[in-house]
Amino acid sequence: MRRARPILASGAVAFLLCAAATLRGQQLSADLILTNGKIITVDERFTIAQAVAIKGDRVVAVGTNQQIAQMAGPAARRIDLRGRSVVPGLIDNHMHLLRAGTTWTREVRLDGVDSRKQALDLFAARGRALAPGDWVYTIGGWSVDQFADSRAKFTREELDRVIPNHPVAIQESYYRTYLNSRGLEAFGIRDGSADPADFPKGSIVRDGSGRATGIVEGGMGAVRAIAAKMPRVPDGELEASTLALIKDMNRAGLTAFGVAGCDPNLLPMYRTWEAQHQLNLRIFCIDGVGAGTPEQVDRALPRIADIKLFQGDDFIDSVLYGESVYGPLHDPMFDSTSDPKPDQLAQWRRLAMEIAKNRLPLHVHAELTHTIDAFLDQIEAVNKVYPVKNLRWMLAHFNQSNAAQLERMKRLGMYAAVHPWNVINGGIMHEIFGDDSYEQPPLATIQASGIMWGFGSDGSAANQYMPFITLNYAVTGKMTSGLKVMRQTISREDALIAYTRRNAFFVFQEDNLGAIQPGKLADLVVLDRDYLTVPADQIKDIKPVLTMVGGRIVYDVTTVTATK
Numbered sequence: 040m041r042r043a044r045p046i047l048a049s050g051a052v053a054f055l056l057c058a059a060a061t062l063r064g065q066q067l068s069a070d071l072i073l074t075n076g077k078i079i080t081v082d083e084r085f086t087i088a089q090a091v092a093i094k095g096d097r098v099v100a101v102g103t104n105q106q107i108a109q110m111a112g113p114a115a116r117r118i119d120l121r122g123r124s125v126v127p128g129l130i131d132n133h134m135h136l137l138r139a140g141t142t143w144t145r146e147v148r149l150d151g152v153d154s155r156k157q158a159l160d161l162f163a164a165r166g167r168a169l170a171p172g173d174w175v176y177t178i179g180g181w182s183v184d185q186f187a188d189s190r191a192k193f194t195r196e197e198l199d200r201v202i203p204n205h206p207v208a209i210q211e212s213y214y215r216t217y218l219n220s221r222g223l224e225a226f227g228i229r230d231g232s233a234d235p236a237d238f239p240k241g242s243i244v245r246d247g248s249g250r251a252t253g254i255v256e257g258g259m260g261a262v263r264a265i266a267a268k269m270p271r272v273p274d275g276e277l278e279a280s281t282l283a284l285i286k287d288m289n290r291a292g293l294t295a296f297g298v299a300g301c302d303p304n305l306l307p308m309y310r311t312w313e314a315q316h317q318l319n320l321r322i323f324c325i326d327g328v329g330a331g332t333p334e335q336v337d338r339a340l341p342r343i344a345d346i347k348l349f350q351g352d353d354f355i356d357s358v359l360y361g362e363s364v365y366g367p368l369h370d371p372m373f374d375s376t377s378d379p380k381p382d383q384l385a386q387w388r389r390l391a392m393e394i395a396k397n398r399l400p401l402h403v404h405a406e407l408t409h410t411i412d413a414f415l416d417q418i419e420a421v422n423k424v425y426p427v428k429n430l431r432w433m434l435a436h437f438n439q440s441n442a443a444q445l446e447r448m449k450r451l452g453m454y455a456a457v458h459p460w461n462v463i464n465g466g467i468m469h470e471i472f473g474d475d476s477y478e479q480p481p482l483a484t485i486q487a488s489g490i491m492w493g494f495g496s497d498g499s500a501a502n503q504y505m506p507f508i509t510l511n512y513a514v515t516g517k518m519t520s521g522l523k524v525m526r527q528t529i530s531r532e533d534a535l536i537a538y539t540r541r542n543a544f545f546v547f548q549e550d551n552l553g554a555i556q557p558g559k560l561a562d563l564v565v566l567d568r569d570y571l572t573v574p575a576d577q578i579k580d581i582k583p584v585l586t587m588v589g590g591r592i593v594y595d596v597t598t599v600t601a602t603k
């Protein structure tokens with residue numbers, strides 16, 4: 040299926056309203072109208088309107104209550120927004136969404152949980168619901184610094200007390216894992232005896248007497264070794280787990296994703312839902328050809344030439360090469376510095392040259408400042424042979440960027456996909472980078488540079504996924520605990536644009552998504568309070584009350600549609 044381009048261009052509003060008046064709503068009669076709202080359209084002029092008319096899966100008009108009311112067809116459904124604000128469906132430009140579905144209902148997720156007590160209650164409740172001996176676990180997406188009541192590390196004793204009958208492994212971002220006594224036992228970690236060989240040296244934290252504290256830290260190596268042993272949802276429950284994940288995304292106001300790694304074994308399930316008109320979010324895959332040695336690069340080059348993007352539609356498509364180009368130059372999260380080697384960079388360049396030659400868009404993991412500099416050196420060289428401007432090449436994560444790098448990227452016509460680690464990792468980042476962490480990412484510098492940039496989470500392990508928590512952070516510099524972890528705050532408007540219109544461009548859907556505008560798909564979110572006027576510290580508490588994807592209501596807390 041080729042992507043269908045919408046017929047209507049922006050600027051068609053006046054024509055539509057006029058036509059509606061003359062035709063008395065015959066041809067353009069809307070089948071759904073939302074009135075009495077504050078429609079934050081996020082169009083190019085950041086227009087605020089009162090009402091929206093929708094026909095089929097698209098917005099046909101945005102305007103005043105009176106204008107929109109005239110467009111209602113005889114059987115039109117009407118929703119009175121009662122003053123609520125509405126934003127475009129939020130788009131995360133980088134989430135490991137498909138992978139998350141394989142554990143979602145088995146994990147105890149702590150995204151957005153701002154109380155340690157509540158977290159412990161969630162663990163305890165899960166323990167009660169599981170058969171004795173089953174793992175209680177979490178694979179990232181949180182840190183203790185998000186808790187307003189106590190930011191102390193979890194202890195082995197505390198977890199034993201709360202979940203006595205189950206092994207427990209609570210992974211904190213990609214930084215540490217907390218085990219209880221049963222969890223330690225399951226991994227063969229014993230007090231006073233040597234560490235099991237499969238854990239990196241020193242990663243098992245012990246007290247003075249050799250007793251394991253339950254804390255395992257040693258970066259991604261140690262953390263991933265534990266996560267790999269956690270049970271996935273059984274095959275028979277994969278659909279239910281994934282549907283629960285999708286529901287949670289819609290509840291958070293998310294309607295579309297750049298998806299890092301679209302497992303071909305999982306995609307058919309989503310395609311089936313799409314065929315049944317039951318897919319409640321949009322998936323734009325970021326996928327590449329893995330290569331970690333020069334020989335693998337040799338084999339990857341002809342495969343890159345065979346990659347065909349844009350064969351899908353506005354629900355599922357492959358749109359970007361990424362997120363890794365050459366394995367050895369893929370910086371692990373929380374490494375403090377990098378030293379990319381010339382021979383590795385030569386391999387990276389061979390791959391990048393082929394990607395540019397085939398005019399493929401690129402979305403590449405770029406973590407640490409030396410790596411970003413080195414990638415830009417390579418891209419500048421590639422650019423002399425195959426210009427990358429207009430190919431939508433973007434560096435992703437981008438926490439350690441600076442003004443000079445932004446200038447180089449602008450000259451190359453590149454973009455930035457920003458995934459701020461500090462949203463949940465403020466304390467950890469400060470441990471590693473000291474006060475430099477307050478400038479990671481340098482959001483205001485990025486915004487002021489004029490570069491095209493958008494927000495993503497890199498959830499569900501590296502970060503939490505909830506957009507209003509990230510927007511709160513972008514505007515206030517604070518985590519959910521109130522801890523100030525970032526100095527370079529930006530305006531609400533700029534932050535929202537980065538979560539909507541910019542990301543629509545990043546996933547090649549700028550004609551379809553990212554703003555509430557005539558001709559675009561009707562993906563929108565009704566909020567319980569006004570994003571533009573609520574006190575800044577309360578942005579994190581904003582709750583979607585209705586989420587719509589392509590004119591279909593996919594999430595509704597019922598207070599909205601009940602009042603029509």
Ligand SMILES: [Zn+2]
Nearest residue numbers: 362404436497
């Ligand atoms: Zn990454």
